Amino acid sequence: MNNDVFTFLVGGKAGEGVKKAGSVASHIFSSMGRHVFQMDDYMSLIRGGHNFSVISTAHRWISSHYMKANLVVNFDKRSCETHVNDIAENGIMIFNSDEQELENGIGIPLTSEAEKYPMKNLMFGVGAVAILAATIGFEKEEMNQIIKDEYPRGIENNIEFASTIYDIVYPDCGNKFFLEKGDRERPIITGNEAISLGAIAGGLDVYYGYPMTPASTILHTLAREAENFGLAVVHAESEIAVINMAIGSAFTGARAMVGTSGGGFALMTEGLSLAGITEAPVLIILSQRPGPATGVPTYTEQADLAFALSAGHGDFLRIVASPTTVREAYYLTAEMLDLVWKFQTPGILLTEKHLSESSMTVEIDLEKSKWAEPKMYKDGNYKRYQDKDDGISPMLFPPSKKIIKWNSYEHDELGITTEDAKKISFMHDKRNKKLETLIDYLKEQQIVKIIRGENNSNIFTYGSTYMSVLEALRCGSLNPTTVAPIYLNPLPIWELKEFKNQDNIVIEQSSTGQFTKLLKEKAGLNVRNTIKKYDGRPFDPLELSMKIKEVLE
């Protein structure tokens, strides 16, 4: 069914270089001109446990990994036990024969061969790359070059070790898989890299964060690139500090962004409300993991949707949008940065571990990204909260001879505290006008992804689940219409109207069906069935396609 896809799975303990081996494999495939999707599954620990990476590659755009792998490499016993059912038909499993003997599969004495080298714990990853190289018919010279580039510490030992493993594997399954070359090499990036780059492209000046999986790698990426792009990137003492620092920076005109996951976002909500009343443009990246509370730190879920839509006390506009692909995460982050500045209100880019930390080949037209520009004050009296028909007061930043006051209390147009009944309702009305202005603006943009199909049923989904759905439809040869709203607040009901009374199925990763509820309540959508997954794992396209088939029939 998915003959066009080749999948490589590598598993072992944390600290054995599993993820690194996975990304080397991804680069091998992309350098062949193929499309790649890599999903890393790891536990919240530093050593031990069980980690694995799955990389699926195809000759065409691919938007999910597949759990049935053609080549499975297990470093340890636990990995063999975990992935015993993850071997595709005609697939092979290669295991560490120093850990156990198995009837099915090919045993390699990985541990005893690695022990010959000083950095034995780091050799397993090199071994996995050698196994992959042999099975997909790479010459040794090609393999050696890859090892040299990717494992520069102790090159000679690494090459010698790789060569040994290659020779052991080759007689049994050398050149077993034929991977056709593609048209051109594409960059591979994670969702969090796409978000970071999109923010920079959109004009980011400062980023604040407090480490929290799965958002931390935005902080890491931007900290690494800070000097290169002239950014200030700060790891602050708490998410409370983070959001308030961002608001302080926005006051100076700096394009500010923060990133976190559910727990950190909960701490930010007081500041989110401050951004609402001060009309501070701040972009928050909320990358979800399973909750409640600490939940499951390194896995994926979509259960913070309802929270994101209503977070923060009081009436104010929160723009919420969720990217459906890694590529779109780039454009949408720049666009959201622009929107929060255009509309002077906080925005939340809602995503998930599955998008944040998975990586895929992308083609990005950099010039297409938005550049965040606010409406600026020109002349006359300056009033920070001047009433305008569209609700948007022109901005001015210090240093200026004019007085610019941002105020957390309800205030008059000058930003001075007020408790006057008329002024209170006046200022509410002024801020509320921004929603209508925003809707008018969004009506001109493409903010819902609709792929017209042939079935009488429609599938609704959003966020990274969109990628799983597209891959499931492809591998199951299914052809319903798919609808994925990118904006969740305001929800583009004007685009969803036509589907209202049709046969609709929702696919999401929330145990209570938060997205389903939103569609029913806000768009009045008739929803016949919801396919849910809430075990922390993203959907597998094969499994999902069977579920969709059942529901469609």
Next chain:
Amino acid sequence: MEDLKTGAEITWCPGCGNFGIFTAIRNAIPILEEKGIKRENVVITAGIGCHAKIFDYLNLSGIYGLHGRNCSNSEGIKIANPDLKVINFSGDANGLAEGLTHTMFAAKRNQDITFILHNNSVYALTTGQFSPLAEKGWKGPSTPRGSYEEPFNPMSLMIEAGATFVARSFAGDIKHLTDIMVQGVEHEGFSFIEVLQPAVPYHKWAEYRERVEYLEKEPETYFEAIKAAKEKHKFTIGVFYRTTRPVYHKELYDDHNPVTQKISREIRLDKIRKFLSDK
């Protein structure tokens, strides 16, 4: 001087120590201007409490933040545009209860901001509860039998946290307070100024005036400073500690300024192209 007032109705109690702080800051700004600091480069932040009303009265730009969080606003302002001089007003509950972590970390980082702590040792605006600097035994509506906690020692706390200018002054000595404020703003690094500030429904000016003493000699070393902070009674005013240490924004990006030296879109896109070609 008058032009530093917004004209908003002042609602501090008559005789409140906050008037002294308001006068001193309006004295300090012109002096700072004479020293070359432009008025438009001075921005203020306030938290929530009686101290914070100064935001509405003082005709300077800034942020009237959340209770306990304005120190983070101040840091965010300084980090984004280090050309700005940030004066951060705070009450003792705003800065040492709800906002304690932020105050400590701003000192730890040696953020180049001036933190003015209005110490009235009480939650005045919320009707007289005990505060982080209230004497043990303070009887307020939340502690009818008297509070059970010892107050912080703000001087030793801030020296320990990493502040590089630590001083105490008194709202009843405008000259001293003005002078300390000027020194604090001029100091490059985290300046912490505690201001003894009676809240008239709860305190008597006479009690302050009787007890206020001047620190006879500015300590010269860290250990002398700690010793003075620990040994002198809490109505001792003067500079307890002054030192130099690299400021946070310079550690972060040297002489760069993220706002005024922003890298253009074209250069950014070129660099992103390069980033992607390496992936």
